[in-house]
Amino acid sequence: MARTTGSDGEKTEAALREAAVSLMARHGYEAVSMRQLAAEVGVQAAALYRYFPTKEDLLFTLMREHMEGLIGAWEETRPLMAGPAERLEAFVGNHIRFHVARRHSTHVSNMELRSLSRENLTHILRLRTSYEKELRQILRDGVETGAFLVDDTGLTAMAIIQMVTGVIVWFRPDERLSVDEVTETYLSMTLRLVGAETKNIKNSREKRDVHAFDEFRAG
Template sequence: MARTIGSHGPTTMEAIRKAGLRLIFQHGYEAMSLRQLAAEVGIQPGSLYNHISTKQELLAELIQDHINDLLRELELALRDRQGPVERLRAFVAFHVSYHMTRKREVFIANSELRSLDPRNYEAVVALRGSYERRLADILSDGVAQGVFDVDDVQVATFAIIALLTGLCSWYRPGGRLTKDAIIAAHEKLVLSGVMPRNAEAAQAGGDRAAPHSG
């Protein structure tokens, strides 16, 4: 039986968002009804309209808030990072870490993009473009400084994001690899794909020559 949470605005809205996220992830946007959402939250169906006007509004807010969080936290992750290589490592570590803990949000933002109406779709695509440009700028800086060898920055941007986001389909907490090991593996894949072959070989040689700590 659903828990009755009362009618306090902010508390109820947060419960609606959490329940909506869970139900859309489990059943899909089209299959979730507002009646089902109200029952999950523990309020009357008509009371939902005190907090959201439509199911479409809820979906758009969930996706936009997710991408805004992504952008805000990325800026913090890149703060004080110097040089394209260090910034690319920071981007990879952030993206992987974030997507390990936000599987529902990531899944909905990708799979339910098609369910947005044109106005909301355009707004979300613009936000996604802002995130993609952060990575594209890092790659462009690296190419300009001669530390990255990238034929097409836009293609590389899409490919890297697809690679990093792909872990949502297989990552499970408590698996064989630690979080740090998974991040390191993705950093190696990404860097090996954008660094000139001679620089990659030199880096590999340096890593082998580095003394072990402890």
């Protein structure tokens, strides 16, 4: 398939992707037609097929780029010379920031695995597995160094990913908390979940001790 190059072609392709993600997130992949998508962007259906020969090509491209983007963002931010707790914080922080900025794309990626062909599904699942392996490795390193206490690294990795991806279900940046505040709270929950002693826990316990001491002096 010939691909239109140059800035107009690129703009059209970007507009098509954006419209596709938005339509699919609102109506579901099966309910969105190529005709409807072309109309949304204001191109002929024939032009759309030049970029994406089938609707599934389009879905696969969206889901592949979502996962490649997530893995790329992690590769750029991951600290290499750091302990497990610091690496876990970086992983969770990157995961939340990436997904909060891509609500529709996350929605489509999580929901429409059912709509991929077996071959494309295998490709996406391999990307997911390689991403999850990064987290499992951090958890295993934490268990080995005694920094974490984890019963099952596989289950714990899934639990953390589900928990932090879930932020996009309810979080709206204009509400009472900023992305940074939400991330901070999720970081300390994650650290507690893996049995790491967090600064917050230490702070709270220290505060409690101070109160106890004050009462002792007053008494």
